[in-house]
Amino acid sequence: HGLRGRxxxxxxxxxxxxxxxxxxxxxxxxADVSATRRRERLSLEDAARRLRHGLFARVADxxxxxxxxxxxxxxxxxxxxxLHLVRGSGLNGLRGMxxxxxxxxxxxxLRLLRPLLRxxxxxxxxxxxxxxxxxxxxxxxxSPQPTRNRIRLELLPLMEKINPAVKESLVRLxxxxxxxxxxxxxxxxxxxxxxxSTGGGIVSIDRKQLxxxxxxxxxxxxx
Numbered sequence: 765h766g767l768r769g770r771x772x773x774x775x776x777x778x779x780x781x782x783x784x785x786x787x788x789x790x791x792x793x794x795a796d797v798s799a800t801r802r803r804e805r806l807s808l809e810d811a812a813r814r815l816r817h818g819l820f821a822r823v824a825d826x827x828x829x830x831x832x833x834x835x836x837x838x839x840x841x842x843x844x845x846x847l848h849l850v851r852g853s854g855l856n857g858l859r860g861m862x863x864x865x866x867x868x869x870x871x872x873x874l875r876l877l878r879p880l881l882r883x884x885x886x887x888x889x890x891x892x893x894x895x896x897x898x899x900x901x902x903x904x905x906x907s908p909q910p911t912r913n914r915i916r917l918e919l920l921p922l923m924e925k926i927n928p929a930v931k932e933s934l935v936r937l938x939x940x941x942x943x944x945x946x947x948x949x950x951x952x953x954x955x956x957x958x959x960x961s962t963g964g965g966i967v968s969i970d971r972k973q974l975x976x977x978x979x980x981x982x983x984x985x986x987x
Contacts, residue, residue: 765797765812771903778900786897791823809910820876821869831875836861839885842931843915845938850915855945860938884931 766772776792783790801811820832841860848857865876889899907913923930959973
């Protein structure tokens, strides 16, 4: 992202050296996050994310890859769920990140996989050290300015004093919400097929049928 000057350059060099040592092809690209932020009127995090996803989509096309695997861990999932909860999110936010998802990036379909969502950050660091790779700390993660960092550095440690396994609890909540939401979304799709009709510029809803489907959905959730 080039936001930290020499430290950013050192990060890029670390990635190149590590991947060379492991014999894995790699791509490093510099992007002007600050300029994108100003031009698109985005937050710094959103601008960086947009540019990253654009890079992922281009490299996936070049490599003929069907999907891109991301490094989000259980810790990231817990932080995401708590961040959404603090902001007053609905079920979609409490579901957190999905193990597999799709997004449109400048007309490209980008399929994202998150294979490490059930692995803790500590476990990933221990694995890296086990194969001779010392994890590198992104200094921006220590800044108290971004809300996510305050969740990680201040709020979660406080909650862990009450429940040392609070991260696992938040992830269990996200899994439970994901199951319930998938069920509700399936029922909504059934509702649209069986109770809603269109014609002549008019949308009609079969009220009796709709109430029956809603009642069935709530019974299903309670079971």
